[in-house]
Amino acid sequence: MLVAHFSDIHALSLAGTSPLAFLSKRLAGGANLLLGRRNKHPVRIFEALIDDLNRLRPDHVVCTGDMVNLSLDSEFALARALLDRLDLGPREVSLVPGNHDVYVWAARIGRAFEHALGPYATSDGASEPTFPLLRVRGPIAVIGISTALPSPAPLADGWVGKGQLAAVEEALARQGSEGRFRIVLLHHPPFKNRHAFLRGLRDRGALQKVLRRTGAELILHGHEHRDLRNTVEGPHGPIPVIGVGSGTYDDPRPERRARYNLYRIEGREITVETRVHDAASGQFR
Ligand SMILES: [Fe+2]
Numbered sequence: 001m002l003v004a005h006f007s008d009i010h011a012l013s014l015a016g017t018s019p020l021a022f023l024s025k026r027l028a029g030g031a032n033l034l035l036g037r038r039n040k041h042p043v044r045i046f047e048a049l050i051d052d053l054n055r056l057r058p059d060h061v062v063c064t065g066d067m068v069n070l071s072l073d074s075e076f077a078l079a080r081a082l083l084d085r086l087d088l089g090p091r092e093v094s095l096v097p098g099n100h101d102v103y104v105w106a107a108r109i110g111r112a113f114e115h116a117l118g119p120y121a122t123s124d125g126a127s128e129p130t131f132p133l134l135r136v137r138g139p140i141a142v143i144g145i146s147t148a149l150p151s152p153a154p155l156a157d158g159w160v161g162k163g164q165l166a167a168v169e170e171a172l173a174r175q176g177s178e179g180r181f182r183i184v185l186l187h188h189p190p191f192k193n194r195h196a197f198l199r200g201l202r203d204r205g206a207l208q209k210v211l212r213r214t215g216a217e218l219i220l221h222g223h224e225h226r227d228l229r230n231t232v233e234g235p236h237g238p239i240p241v242i243g244v245g246s247g248t249y250d251d252p253r254p255e256r257r258a259r260y261n262l263y264r265i266e267g268r269e270i271t272v273e274t275r276v277h278d279a280a281s282g283q284f285r
Pocket residue numbers: 008010066098100223224225
């Protein structure tokens with residue numbers, strides 16, 4: 001199986017956005033965005049990433065959140081239109097939200113992420129998105145956790161929550177007993193990251209305990225906008241944890257430039273290839 005993983009697209013569209021939308025947390029985020037970030041995550045790079053995936057045709061694609069910036073309806077509409085250009089379609093593209101996808105309470109209460117991107121976050125046999133997401137594709141089980149919650153600026157923290165943790169444990173145990181290769185998706189890293197007080201996963205300890213009991217074969221995250229390799233403890237040894245940099249970051253530094261990962265999974269072996277955007281050709285290589 002070939003699984004592609006991208007993250008932190010931060011698609012920006014302010015089309016039809018009234019100044020009222022910038023009240024509350026959006027004021028800080030919106031001003032910051034308009035000043036410095038506007039051209040940092042260009043849509044054309046995401047279009048190139050989609051073209052690359054349509055050419056390489058992996059079996060499954062996963063995205064670990066932050067599709068948008070301010071959880072505006074205009075941004076979600078753009079994100080949906082772009083995702084719909086993936087030839088694989090929503091059944092083979094699995095998405096969990098990041099903190100920017102649930103940026104304000106209005107978006108959380110109104111389920112803006114779920115309404116706009118629901119088909120990409122709906123479990124097998126379900127009619128609407130709920131988390132954890134659970135999809136079984138042949139030898140692979142994709143278990144997607146939502147860690148996104150609205151927090152007052154400048155917080156960008158995350159939370160799994162007790163109810164979701166219990167469901168994650170059950171899904172991991174069952175899929176493990178059936179011998180599947182379990183891929184866990186979550187936006188925030190499941191370990192102590194940089195500036196964890198502001199940007200970390202609050203209940204990472206509780207999640208680590210679940211993983212120590214149940215195990216998992218691969219854990220994928222975003223949020224850090226950097227390539228990261230770590231492990232967390234499983235019942236039979238360390239579980240690989242891979243963070244991928246932003247899929248759209250227009251930065252000249254090769255280690256920060258827009259990228260995504262391809263995981264070739266053969267039995268329990270994982271081979272990782274990183275495809276990086278090339279500014280000269282406008283394509284991923
Ligand atoms: Fe992000």
